[in-house]
Amino acid sequence: MKVPIPRPGGMSRRGLLRAGLTASALGSAAALGGCAATVGPAGDRPLVPPKDPDENITLTYWTWWPGLQAVADIWNAEHPDIQVRAVTIPGGLDGGYAKMFNSLVAGNQPDLAQVEFFQIPSFLLENGLEDLGRYGALEYADRYDEWQWLQASYVGGHYGIPVDSGPLMYFYRADKYEEWGLDGAPATWEEYAEAARRVAAAGDGALIESFPVGDADWLAGMCMQAGARWFSTEGGEWSVNFVDDASVRVAEFWEGLVREGVLNLTHAVWSTGWFQGLQQGTIGTWTVGSWGDAIIRGNDPDNPGRWKVSGMPQWDGGQRREGTWGGSASAVLSGAPHPHEAVLFANWLSTDQRAVDAMITECGIGWAASEELNENSVRNQGPDPYFSEQNYTSIIAEATEHIPTDWEWGPTLSSTKDHIGDAFRSAVAEGTSFVDALAVAQENTVNDIRDKGLSVRSAS
Amino acid sequence: MTTTDVKKGDAAPARRRPGGATGASTRSRILVTAILAVAAVYFLVPVYWVFVAATKTTSDLFDSFGFGLGEEFVLFTNISEVLTYNGGIFWRWTLNSLLYSVLGALLATLLAAAAGYALAKYDFRGRELVFGLVLGGVLVPAAATALPLYLLFSQIGLANTYWAVLLPSLISPFGLYLCRIYADASVPDSVIESARLEGAGEGRVFFTLGLRMMAPALVTVFLFQMVGIWNNYFLPLVMLADEGLYPITLGLVTWQSYQGRDIEMYMRVVTGSMLSVIPLIIAIVVLQRYWRGGMTAGAVKG
Structure with a gap:
């Protein structure tokens, strides 16, 4: 079953995602420019007809991948009447999303924009995205892996065509693991904790991994893997639950390891010291989205055979579960003039094998939209010398079969990320409880959502 | 013009009168210079870092001392890469x-x-x-x-x-x-x-x-x-x-x-x-x- 169905609850899109418009950017649009006419709730707007057969149009696509134009040129060569122009803008939280919101207010919106999965509800809150289901997108649903497709489905609408995503993977220095007497990647988190202690005791100054203090994407992936659902929409309101059993388990686990001092807290992930630690083997592991392979290779290109990749350590002996980190979709901003054609192009971009291959070589994308596309891609060349002759693609493909499909993001995610970052940084610095940090982040998030005029409750 | 000269002439002996006043002014001058020097270092160090870092390969960027040169000097390769x-x-x-x-x-x-x-x-x-x-x-x-x-x-x-x-x-x-x-x-x-x-x-x-x-x-x-x-x-x-x-x-x-x-x-x-x-x-x-x-x-x- 790959066709998305409306989620249970039967609540109106309006109640969940649209409220307090006067307080929002679009409210001020109406006041400032009177140009909000095109920006109503997606379902209320009149359908935009497809273009005339002999009309020539140009679609603009805002992306943060400098190489996307080269991919679009493959399409352009075959579609003289629908030309696509890619414009490189700063990444979403570096200013890209602010720019998109501004363009909605001013009525200069592009036809397509690259939007990360976590940001989709934030756009819906401002009525910023077209429901692509109204423009034929659902016909293509079976070409996508369900866990990716559903990341763009909310309350009965479908708001994005998945481009790539990042199954959470366990990258480790196989050569160092051997020195430390570890038998490959840990199969369970219990084994991971044991391994962390053993590495710390080895006395060569190495530690198993840098703890990503305050990294909300990482934490969300970990909790997703443990079975948490931070956000859900039930009975007409948002339900926020950062402290369910699974999240508490994750928080307590990492708090224990941090207190024991068996994780690296000196070299933050992405710092130069951390890159150096990965090169030298003083940091032995990185749990990250599958896209991390490009960083690992690029950081130490001349030493193949040191690294291996594996699925995540598991919580119980029970059913295998994996998580994700990152991923983005092609979305159509509200009021854009050519939604039909935009959906055609977006679907081509995500599912044409030539486009996927070009995105891998030109844009360095992570995991493409379906298992099949990845397995047939240029990246899949059998045993990979860099990853110790492992078949890198099939290891990820196997992991993706265990990614939950019920994860949803909240409507104020960029500030939620800040809340989590602040709470965990101070918990680590002051030695307070990680579970309390989750509770604080939850409370702040609930307040944010309520301030947007939406109904919301804490689930626990 | 003349007034200014007179004022200067007046001021100079007046400042010298109390014992050690010259020392104090030298000291304050040293202090001011020191503060300016610290400020200059504060502003110039990042610029210096950028110039040094621009001469390195990606792996040297992460693997060598930030304020020293890396193993290879690839400034011109980097510049042509950017351009x-x-x-x-x-x-x-x-x-x-x-x-x-x-x-x-x-x-x-x-x-x-x-x-x-x-x-x-x-x-x-x-x-x-x-x-x-x-x-x-x-x-x-x-x-x-x-x-x-x-x-x-x-x-x-x-x-x-x-x-x-x-x-x-x-x-x-x-x-x-x-x-x-x-x-x-x-x-x-x-x-x-x-x-x-x-x-x-x-x-x-x-x-x-x-x-x-x-x-x-x-x-x-x-x-x-x-x-x-x-x-x-x-x-x-x-x-x-x-x-x-x-x-x-x-x-x-x-x-x-x-x-x-x-x-x-x-x-x-x-x-x-x-x-x-x-x-x-x-x-x-x-x-x-x-x-x-x-x-x-x-x-x-x-």
Whole structure:
């Protein structure tokens, strides 16, 4: 079953995602420019007809991948009447999303924009995205892996065509693991904790991994893997639950390891010291989205055979579960003039094998939209010398079969990320409880959502 | 002149009188120099880092001491990589930055000079009100006006054009303020009067006499405005949606956003940053003579 169905609850899109418009950017649009006419709730707007057969149009696509134009040129060569122009803008939280919101207010919106999965509800809150289901997108649903497709489905609408995503993977220095007497990647988190202690005791100054203090994407992936659902929409309101059993388990686990001092807290992930630690083997592991392979290779290109990749350590002996980190979709901003054609192009971009291959070589994308596309891609060349002759693609493909499909993001995610970052940084610095940090982040998030005029409750 | 001399003569012995006073002044001079030295180090160290980092390979960037050279010296490879990446778009960004900042700063300086001169030298009703409003403008951060400007420019169809960045850059409330103060102090009314008596029109008085006498202040205004426009990020971010119009700041951030996917981007961003400060260094070095002269002149007259 790959066709998305409306989620249970039967609540109106309006109640969940649209409220307090006067307080929002679009409210001020109406006041400032009177140009909000095109920006109503997606379902209320009149359908935009497809273009005339002999009309020539140009679609603009805002992306943060400098190489996307080269991919679009493959399409352009075959579609003289629908030309696509890619414009490189700063990444979403570096200013890209602010720019998109501004363009909605001013009525200069592009036809397509690259939007990360976590940001989709934030756009819906401002009525910023077209429901692509109204423009034929659902016909293509079976070409996508369900866990990716559903990341763009909310309350009965479908708001994005998945481009790539990042199954959470366990990258480790196989050569160092051997020195430390570890038998490959840990199969369970219990084994991971044991391994962390053993590495710390080895006395060569190495530690198993840098703890990503305050990294909300990482934490969300970990909790997703443990079975948490931070956000859900039930009975007409948002339900926020950062402290369910699974999240508490994750928080307590990492708090224990941090207190024991068996994780690296000196070299933050992405710092130069951390890159150096990965090169030298003083940091032995990185749990990250599958896209991390490009960083690992690029950081130490001349030493193949040191690294291996594996699925995540598991919580119980029970059913295998994996998580994700990152991923983005092609979305159509509200009021854009050519939604039909935009959906055609977006679907081509995500599912044409030539486009996927070009995105891998030109844009360095992570995991493409379906298992099949990845397995047939240029990246899949059998045993990979860099990853110790492992078949890198099939290891990820196997992991993706265990990614939950019920994860949803909240409507104020960029500030939620800040809340989590602040709470965990101070918990680590002051030695307070990680579970309390989750509770604080939850409370702040609930307040944010309520301030947007939406109904919301804490689930626990 | 004579009065000044007398004052100096008086002051000097007076300061020497209490025992150890000279020592104190030497000490305070050392202190001031030390503070300035610390400030200089504080400002120069990041610049130094950027220059050193731009000579390294990606793996050296992470694996070698930050303030020393790496194993390989690849500055020129890095520079050519920056200049050729993505069809050589960095050149385009450089030209755009130069256009925005040099042309914008020149016109802004001219406008500030004319307005400041008018406020200083002409008596008209509402003069102080205008000046007060402009002073208020100094307090409004440029970022706060970017969004309203964007909506305005979108309505008149100028968003996403060169004008969108150029026009807002022409206004410098601080420059106008400085020009008024400076014109007050350095353009004597008597000179203007005699020029008028010679039959010069108001425009000619301003362009031939006023501008020249205000030159040191104009250099200051020009430099401030140029650096401000060169470093501006938010206005172009909001206004522009076409890489071909981007200034370097915005362009480099788009590259930086891509670092997570392509680790080579670190080197391009670092080297690009290094290249992007060079025009500013040149401008400051060339213009600082006038600038220093200007500041002192203003201080004495004031």
